[in-house]
């Protein structure tokens with residue numbers, strides 16, 4: 640199989656992204672003296688008071704992430720380093736699928752954390768979909784993003800003449816899928832970020848593609864058209880869990896019978912150490928946490944549509960409407 644169409648390519652790169660984040664969490668704990676002070680078994684309050692970082696809210700979130708990763712444990716109000724151990728393996732069989740340009744993006748995010756620790760207001764302005772649309776555009780333009788788009792297009796069988804709805808489309812996917820469906824097809828991209836839609840629009844207009852872009856919250860999609868395929872890639876983590884059922888219902892409402900929907904995400908129950916990545920992603924104020932594959936599957940089944948759900952990779956749920 641062509642590597643770029645192999646669904647495992649998404650899993651392998653996400654695994655590495657998450658593990659790189661874990662190493663960076665350990666670097667942050669060392670750099671800011673968090674681990675040194677933890678040897679005194681402080682209370683969370685004592686730790687926050689001792690560590691000289693102005694952004695206490697972020698420091699608290701850092702402590703919570705250490706707990707979720709089982710690096711520390713809280714017993715009788717005191718924090719203990721829990722003897723966490725992690726083995727680094729570099730197996731040959733995985734590196735053939737690595738598309739490493741996400742590494743510089745991660746490095747950019749680690750740098751943002753340094754700023755975020757300095758002032759309490761920074762976390763609300765860094766990695767914003769509108770203010771920092773250029774950063775997101777760069778992130779969505781990596782070869783890794785291209786790879787998950789290739790996999791998605793292949794799993795959904797996207798070809799000329801098809802109609803596609805992309806929920807939370809961002810700035811790069813519209814031109815990519817617009818070209819795939821061709822001039823007798825139709826692509827509708829929905830996103831709530833006007834800045835990302837502007838970038839997307841410039842790209843599709845330059846090529847005169849059959850693409851419509853709508854500035855809309857995913858929760859408010861109305862069933863006007865019907866689509867052969869629906870895409871939700873790296874989006875549900877920005878939707879409150881209580882609203883995810885509604886977004887999935889809207890998506891399935893507009894899917895034709897026989898049509899397919901792809902949901903792509905580092906599902907929290909399918910990858911180890913996901914909280915490490917979540918710590919960095921939460922610099923975006925809309926981030927709500929990665930969904931679990933089990934949660935999304937249960938939500939879909941609870942909606943009562945006649946569907947078949949496949950799992951071509953740990954990071955992909957492929958839903959066929961019967």
Ligand SMILES: C[S@@+](CC[C@H](N)C(=O)[O-])C[C@H]1O[C@@H](n2cnc3c(N)ncnc32)[C@H](O)[C@@H]1O
Nearest residue numbers: 768779807808809830831832856857872873877
């Ligand atoms: C990480 S980007 C992924 C973009 C695209 N799906 C891709 O894979 O390249 C998340 C996108 O979802 C959009 N988004 C997040 N929550 C949304 C919501 N509730 N309604 C509409 N768009 C949303 C953001 O503006 C952003 O463009």
